[in-house]
Amino acid sequence: MIKSNIKLFVLSFLLIITLRPLQSAEMVDPIKVDWSFKGLIGTFDRASLQRGFQVYKEVCASCHSMQYLSYRNLGEPGGPEFTDQEVKAIASSFEIEDGPDAQGEMFTRPGRPSDKFKNPYPNVQAATAANGGAYPPDMSVLVKARKGGANYIYSVLVGYEDPPPGVTLDDGVYYNKYMAGNKIKMPNNLMDGLVEYADGTESTVDQMAKDVTTFLAWAAEPELEERHKTGVKVIIYLVLLTILVYLSMKKIWSRVDSEV
Amino acid sequence: MSEHEYTPKSKAGKWFNDRLPLLTLGAHLTDYPTPKNLNYWWTFGGILTFCLITQIVTGIVLAMHYVAHADLAFASVEHIMRDVNYGWLIRYIHSNGASMFFLAVYIHIFRSLFYGSYKSPREVIWIIGLMIYLLMMAAAFMGYVLPWGQMSFWGATVITNLFSAIPLVGDSITTWLWGAYSVDNPTLNRFFSLHYLIPFLILGLVVLHIWALHIPGNNNPVGIDIKKPSKDTVPFHPYITIKDAFALLVFMIIFAGFVFFTPNVLGHSDNYIPANPLVTPAHIVPEWYLLPFYAILRSVPDKLGGVILMFSAIFILFVLPWLDTSKVRSAVFRPIYRQFFWILVIDVLMLGYVGAMPAEGVYLVLARVGTIYYFLHFIVVMPVVGYLEKTDPIPMSISEPVLSGGAEPSIARKVNDKV
Numbered sequence: 001m002i003k004s005n006i007k008l009f010v011l012s013f014l015l016i017i018t019l020r021p022l023q024s025a026e027m028v029d030p031i032k033v034d035w036s037f038k039g040l041i042g043t044f045d046r047a048s049l050q051r052g053f054q055v056y057k058e059v060c061a062s063c064h065s066m067q068y069l070s071y072r073n074l075g076e077p078g079g080p081e082f083t084d085q086e087v088k089a090i091a092s093s094f095e096i097e098d099g100p101d102a103q104g105e106m107f108t109r110p111g112r113p114s115d116k117f118k119n120p121y122p123n124v125q126a127a128t129a130a131n132g133g134a135y136p137p138d139m140s141v142l143v144k145a146r147k148g149g150a151n152y153i154y155s156v157l158v159g160y161e162d163p164p165p166g167v168t169l170d171d172g173v174y175y176n177k178y179m180a181g182n183k184i185k186m187p188n189n190l191m192d193g194l195v196e197y198a199d200g201t202e203s204t205v206d207q208m209a210k211d212v213t214t215f216l217a218w219a220a221e222p223e224l225e226e227r228h229k230t231g232v233k234v235i236i237y238l239v240l241l242t243i244l245v246y247l248s249m250k251k252i253w254s255r256v257d258s259e260v
Numbered sequence: 261m262s263e264h265e266y267t268p269k270s271k272a273g274k275w276f277n278d279r280l281p282l283l284t285l286g287a288h289l290t291d292y293p294t295p296k297n298l299n300y301w302w303t304f305g306g307i308l309t310f311c312l313i314t315q316i317v318t319g320i321v322l323a324m325h326y327v328a329h330a331d332l333a334f335a336s337v338e339h340i341m342r343d344v345n346y347g348w349l350i351r352y353i354h355s356n357g358a359s360m361f362f363l364a365v366y367i368h369i370f371r372s373l374f375y376g377s378y379k380s381p382r383e384v385i386w387i388i389g390l391m392i393y394l395l396m397m398a399a400a401f402m403g404y405v406l407p408w409g410q411m412s413f414w415g416a417t418v419i420t421n422l423f424s425a426i427p428l429v430g431d432s433i434t435t436w437l438w439g440a441y442s443v444d445n446p447t448l449n450r451f452f453s454l455h456y457l458i459p460f461l462i463l464g465l466v467v468l469h470i471w472a473l474h475i476p477g478n479n480n481p482v483g484i485d486i487k488k489p490s491k492d493t494v495p496f497h498p499y500i501t502i503k504d505a506f507a508l509l510v511f512m513i514i515f516a517g518f519v520f521f522t523p524n525v526l527g528h529s530d531n532y533i534p535a536n537p538l539v540t541p542a543h544i545v546p547e548w549y550l551l552p553f554y555a556i557l558r559s560v561p562d563k564l565g566g567v568i569l570m571f572s573a574i575f576i577l578f579v580l581p582w583l584d585t586s587k588v589r590s591a592v593f594r595p596i597y598r599q600f601f602w603i604l605v606i607d608v609l610m611l612g613y614v615g616a617m618p619a620e621g622v623y624l625v626l627a628r629v630g631t632i633y634y635f636l637h638f639i640v641v642m643p644v645v646g647y648l649e650k651t652d653p654i655p656m657s658i659s660e661p662v663l664s665g666g667a668e669p670s671i672a673r674k675v676n677d678k679v
Contacts, residue, residue: 068339069342073342137533141532144524145529145532146529222342223348223349227349227520227521227523230349231519234516235516235517235520238513239513242513245502245506245509248502253499256499258297258494260503
């Protein structure tokens with residue numbers, strides 16, 4: 001009787017777990033993309049990162065800050081790996097406020113690789129006011145800050161649709177299949193041919209969405225490649241050590257008449 | 261306890277040992293007679309010590325770079341992740357280490373429940389262990405607040421607000437805890453201070469936990485008293501040290517798997533959004549290891565009632581040695597209790613699951629059923645089953661698993677003492 005009770009518990013438990021997706025059917029599951037950085041030894045696609053940076057710089061950066069990144073990160077291993085000259089050129093294309101100088105005045109100067117990415121707005125309030133009351137979130141860790149991660153970001157970028165009949169939208173609100181509540185204040189900024197890729201890749205909406213998402217995934221986890229590489233070495237080391245210790249243990253315990 | 265006094269071989273060793281008997285202690289720890297039939301569920305004590313040391317070492321390094329200020333905490337964590345050499349590794353070990361610590365402590369606690377390790381003469385070990393567990397929860401909760409993300413802030417708000425349920429003085433206590441009129445910079449500052457303090461309190465209690473363990477010696481899967489040292493025991497070193505090392509390495513492989521390949525899966529994505537007192541997350545959930553208690557808290561419609569029940573769920577464990585009336589320790593020989601033990605495991609897992617779900621509909625019903633069963637298990641099942649159950653025959657010793665006729669362990673114990 002008690003055994004059947006346990007079975008009943010387990011069954012009801014499993015039933016709830018399987019019923020769970022049915023209950024929260026408001027949001028559409030994000031599109032699953034086969035990212036190169038997925039999996040145990042995933043790495044970023046260098047060319048895609050560089051293209052993604054271009055999309056970020058030309059499109060996203062006009063509203064979204066990326067305050068935890070420095071220009072030097074763009075040249076570091078495991079990232080877009082721009083050359084030193086390219087990084088310097090990118091940094092110096094921005095005017096950065098510095099100071100105060102000896103006279104107590106703030107001044108601007110061309111950016112240096114050690115500078116943080118320049119914010120498009122002076123503060124959160126300014127950013128909110130300029131975007132119809134919705135603060136464009138900082139994108140440094142955006143991929144880690146959203147359930148679904150890279151898949152979700154990509155899905156939102158390609159998820160703009162005309163609202164279904166019966167849904168009316170206020171001014172400055174757009175319909176997006178993958179956004180929570182389906183309403184988003186960011187307009188659909190991507191259109192075919194919007195940017196001219198330096199490497200000649202055709203800039204379709206899908207291509208740009210994938211590239212910029214790859215870039216954002218790197219921005220959120222710049223250590224990913226090193227982490228994966230180190231992880232493989234650590235696991236191999238631990239497994240070998242475990243085998244050695246296991247054999248030692250068996251040998252030591254062979255002196256006593258007991259199983260180990 | 262070693263039978264004969266230890267004397268250091270060297271003159272210097274003897275000189276020092278006469279003044280502070282550290283070498284005697286070392287010899288005691290090395291020789292410590294341990295039941296030879298301990299299974300792998302007994303390796304989690306060593307694993308937990310490793311977890312504590314790991315948390316302390318990584319935590320000290322993190323504290324060198326972390327800034328406990330509401331405006332700077334989030335940015336300083338990103339600084340650790342991006343600019344500090346191997347900062348990402350140290351932080352991911354620390355954050356996943358907390359989860360691994362709780363995984364190990366839950367296995368350790370349920371092992372004790374199954375084999376009756378909390379029963380006489382080990383009640384004090386059990387109670388010290390529970391105090392460690394309570395401090396662990398406090399440390400983990402405060403640690404989760406430090407990155408000052410959305411879940412940090414709102415988790416802290418929900419948990420500290422629990423104290424406002426206390427009649428008359430509740431609100432004053434909450435304000436006193438916050439150091440402000442809401443969770444704010446003073447709260448973050450004191451949480452950081454306490455988060456740094458608590459692990460060292462735990463370390464002190466761990467010493468007492470092990471000391472208390474070394475008085476009666478280890479329980480074992482058979483649950484009978486054994487003569488020490490005897491052919492039923494092995495010296496702690498090298499037998500137990502090598503076995504603990506092997507189990508620890510297996511544990512470390514799992515730990516490394518989380519750290520290197522899926523470091524954020526046990527956390528909540530909302531905690532990468534900086535704390536914002538004006539935006540409440542859709543679902544505020546604590547870390548996975550606190551979810552069963554969160555489910556108990558929310559299963560009561562009354563706030564004070566929920567708080568009382570949640571704390572009772574932990575404090576009832578303190579009187580467990582006196583609620584359990586069975587004379588037999590190990591569930592191996594307790595056919596009825598054994599079934600209830602597994603029901604309790606499933607019940608706690610279920611509570612953990614519904615704790616992560618919104619408190620409505622079927623989840624609320626399950627939380628209530630789970631909560632009622634949880635308390636029934638300790639208040640009714642343990643005393644009643646202990647009286648009524650007919651236990652299986654108990655072996656007289658580990659080496660000679662000859663079955664004694666009856667289910668009276670005291671007889672077995674007496675016979676065993678003569679061996």
